[in-house]
Amino acid sequence: CGYGYLGLVLMPLLPEGSKYTGIDSGETLLSEARELFRLLPYETEFLEGDATEIELKDTYDIAICHAFLLHMSSPKMMLKKMIHSIKKGGKIICFEPHWISNMSSYSLDGENQSEIIRLGALHRL
Known part of the structure; x- marks a missing residue:
């Protein structure tokens, strides 16, 4: 979840009545997410905890x-x-x-x- 970036991007694309649930282990980022979404017209829920x-x-x-x-x-x-x-x-x-994708155009001869x-x-x- 972090501060809810994916929710900010995806919610406008989803059908009306959709709900965004964000999970993060950090209360600071969840507080930022709650503040960002506070005035937006989306139903949200932010859960603090270990996703596992x-x-x-x-x-x-x-x-x-x-x-x-x-x-x-x-x-x-x-x-x-x-x-x-x-x-x-x-x-x-x-x-x-993954950082390896940044190297996708690199060639290591024979590797x-x-x-x-x-x-x-x-x-x-």
Whole structure:
């Protein structure tokens, strides 16, 4: 969640009546998010806590994360929690930039970059 950037971008694109729920472990960023959304016409909820511990079964139509899984010690477990959090037929969207993408045009003669830098579970996604 942070200060709710994805919500600010996505809420105008979603159907009227949509609700944005942001989860973050930092109260400071959540306070900023609440302040940013305070005067906007969107329904919001901001939860403070560890996303790996919050239980949200069959709650959402869409679960989105940005630059989040790459920080997880077990991204597969977090993906399973995201799957668990969506309603039947729901969608999961993950934007996971990695510094290696900045080097995508670099060439190391005779070397395969994916062999040099293992991305764990993200490598297989």
